[in-house]
Amino acid sequence: MSASFTKSTARNIFYGGAVFFFLLFLALTFDTTQALPKRDNRVNLTEQVARGKNIWETRNCIGCHTLLGEGAYFAPELGNVYQRRGPEFIKAWIKGQPTGAPGRRQMPQFHLTDGELDDLVAFLKYSSEINTNNWPPNIEG
Amino acid sequence: MSTSTTAVLDTPRGVEEHAATRLKYRSQAVAKPYFIAAIGLFFGQIVFGLIMGLQYVIGDFLFPEIPFNVARMVHTNLLIVWLLFGFMGAGYYLIPEESERELHSPKLAIITFWVFLVAGALTIVGYLSVPYATLAKLTHNEILPTMGREFLEQPTITKVGIVLVALSFLYNLSMTVLSGRKTSVSLVMMLGLWGLAIFFLFSFYNPTNLVLDKYFWWYVVHLWVEGVWELIMGAMLAFVLIKVTGVDREVVEKWLYVIIAMTLISGIIGTGHHYYWIGTPGYWQWWGSIFSAIEPIPFFMMTLFAFNMVNRRRREHPNKAAVLWALGTGVMAFLGAGVWGFLHTLAPVNYLTHGTQLTAAHGHMAFYGAYAMVVITMISYTMPKLRGREANSRGAQKLEMVSFWLMTLAMVAITLFLTAAGYVQVSLQRMGTTPMPFMAAQDQAATYYWLREASGVVFFIGLALYIISFFVKGKTDEAAH
Numbered sequence: 328m329s330a331s332f333t334k335s336t337a338r339n340i341f342y343g344g345a346v347f348f349f350l351l352f353l354a355l356t357f358d359t360t361q362a363l364p365k366r367d368n369r370v371n372l373t374e375q376v377a378r379g380k381n382i383w384e385t386r387n388c389i390g391c392h393t394l395l396g397e398g399a400y401f402a403p404e405l406g407n408v409y410q411r412r413g414p415e416f417i418k419a420w421i422k423g424q425p426t427g428a429p430g431r432r433q434m435p436q437f438h439l440t441d442g443e444l445d446d447l448v449a450f451l452k453y454s455s456e457i458n459t460n461n462w463p464p465n466i467e468g
Numbered sequence: 469m470s471t472s473t474t475a476v477l478d479t480p481r482g483v484e485e486h487a488a489t490r491l492k493y494r495s496q497a498v499a500k501p502y503f504i505a506a507i508g509l510f511f512g513q514i515v516f517g518l519i520m521g522l523q524y525v526i527g528d529f530l531f532p533e534i535p536f537n538v539a540r541m542v543h544t545n546l547l548i549v550w551l552l553f554g555f556m557g558a559g560y561y562l563i564p565e566e567s568e569r570e571l572h573s574p575k576l577a578i579i580t581f582w583v584f585l586v587a588g589a590l591t592i593v594g595y596l597s598v599p600y601a602t603l604a605k606l607t608h609n610e611i612l613p614t615m616g617r618e619f620l621e622q623p624t625i626t627k628v629g630i631v632l633v634a635l636s637f638l639y640n641l642s643m644t645v646l647s648g649r650k651t652s653v654s655l656v657m658m659l660g661l662w663g664l665a666i667f668f669l670f671s672f673y674n675p676t677n678l679v680l681d682k683y684f685w686w687y688v689v690h691l692w693v694e695g696v697w698e699l700i701m702g703a704m705l706a707f708v709l710i711k712v713t714g715v716d717r718e719v720v721e722k723w724l725y726v727i728i729a730m731t732l733i734s735g736i737i738g739t740g741h742h743y744y745w746i747g748t749p750g751y752w753q754w755w756g757s758i759f760s761a762i763e764p765i766p767f768f769m770m771t772l773f774a775f776n777m778v779n780r781r782r783r784e785h786p787n788k789a790a791v792l793w794a795l796g797t798g799v800m801a802f803l804g805a806g807v808w809g810f811l812h813t814l815a816p817v818n819y820l821t822h823g824t825q826l827t828a829a830h831g832h833m834a835f836y837g838a839y840a841m842v843v844i845t846m847i848s849y850t851m852p853k854l855r856g857r858e859a860n861s862r863g864a865q866k867l868e869m870v871s872f873w874l875m876t877l878a879m880v881a882i883t884l885f886l887t888a889a890g891y892v893q894v895s896l897q898r899m900g901t902t903p904m905p906f907m908a909a910q911d912q913a914a915t916y917y918w919l920r921e922a923s924g925v926v927f928f929i930g931l932a933l934y935i936i937s938f939f940v941k942g943k944t945d946e947a948a949h
């Protein structure tokens with residue numbers, strides 16, 4: 328860096344750049360929140376979905392699975408599991424855990440009631456209908 | 469600039485070298501327990517990393533005692549907490565020295581330490597001793613549900629505790645800065661730390677709408693690690709470089725401003741690279757791709773910065789290990805955050821790689837290279853002083869440098885094997901006309917997972933040697949050449 332480029336110039340670029348781009352980010356955030364109602368499937372946000380999301384969170388599902396590609400990479404993507412497996416399979420699968428197959432990855436038994444299973448499935452169905460710009464690339468997630 | 473890069477002036481013996489204590493201000497000593505706790509928690513993090521690594525190939529290892537999700541929660545939360553301990557220790561050491569006065573309240577710093585350590589320990593014990601749903605019930609998550617989101621798994625009450633600890637810490641440091649000398653290093657450090665606390669507040673916002681939840685979750689996670697944490701990192705690195713190289717502060721601080729300017733110019737809008745596939749508008753693919761493509765630049769400048777300052781050094785600091793960690797931070801942060809981030813940041817690439825082992829590869833090297841290493845750099849420079857000497861004995865430093873190479877090379881190996889696993893996963897599960905199911909693709913990557921685990925064992929050995937290096941005695945060679 329040349330000597331004519333002083334520390335105070337650098338400092339001004341820092342403050343100016345930080346403020347400008349943070350404001351731009353806020354503007355984009357505002358625009359995003361305006362665009363979301365058409366994309367985020369909020370019309371289907373029912374009480375049941377809310378209960379399902381709470382079950383999703385309090386069982387720490389994200390500690391093994393991904394949802395819309397975010398989470399842990401130990402177990403399958405669940406953003407599209409509703410289309411991949413269907414509601415009955417999902418409920419039977421959760422009820423049947425752990426498989427106990429030696430050496431295979433194991434999912435805990437969460438002792439969910441039938442009502443709670445329906446809530447969770449409702450949440451996964453809602454999630455699967457969010458407009459994700461066609462992600463994931465195929466049904467396997 | 470014209471100064472020679474090779475001329476090494478005679479070693480100026482600072483006044484402090486003859487003082488009974490190596491600390492300029494006695495209250496800097498409060499940093500010591502923070503650093504010790506950081507190293508202890510780092511050790512715990514790696515133990516759980518090894519457990520998870522093994523669970524990738526022996527799926528039922530330690531099941532049902534420690535299911536994978538619990539091990540991962542402990543692994544990532546310990547990482548965050550030990551880095552926070554490191555940042556806080558760095559703050560308590562650096563701010564008095566930069567401000568040229570004692571810390572506002574050393575007593576408050578020690579109380580804060582114990583509150584944070586006990587709260588952190590209780591949270592980890594909670595993760596390990598009861599099912600997560602029980603922990604949620606015990607801590608009344610229903611009052612303000614914030615649990616169960618990646619990295620923000622802590623019970624709401626723990627999150628409140630983190631805010632209180634951060635406020636106490638920031639109050640203490642801000643009061644010190646306000647009544648003392650204000651330098652660019654301390655200003656940038658404080659900006660970063662305040663930003664850390666402010667953006668953490670978004671962890672209390674958890675709407676039912678999954679898209680909004682995810683959108684603002686990144687306000688914590690991305691604006692931390694690709695935003696304000698880089699300010700903290702830059703300030704810590706600048707502080708150590710000024711100390712070990714004796715290069716003029718004006719030069720160092722100019723670099724610091726340019727680096728963090730580029731960090732925020734690229735990194736804030738760069739958040740967009742997380743907004744491709746979570747329900748947000750398609751234009752984020754443009755914003756995210758373009759801005760995150762320039763995110764490697766500040767990291768590359770960090771590398772140039774570290775090497776430049778060391779080449780232009782005006783003194784031979786006896787703490788060679790600290791200099792090595794500082795240089796290593798520059799290189800590894802660029803590789804991990806810069807190169808491995810760029811690898812999958814462009815939207816068309818990310819469409820295929822999103823949420824695969826490639827993300828894990830990037831995460832490991834970036835966190836180690838940027839944040840773990842900068843904290844260790846700070847510890848390496850300050851710990852001898854906190855223990856009453858300018859630098860450790862030759863033997864201790866030699867062992868510390870061995871541990872540097874073992875951990876760093878092991879992390880390179882972990883990253884390469886996870887990248888290979890990611891490649892297998894992407895090509896089998898995401899591409900082609902007959903994509904494989906998740907678990908079938910995972911089985912195909914098993915060899916790479918075994919190699920990753922072996923590399924993890926090497927990392928663990930490196931960490932053990934690092935800890936042992938603190939106990940190696942021997943005569944301190946003040947003017948080692």
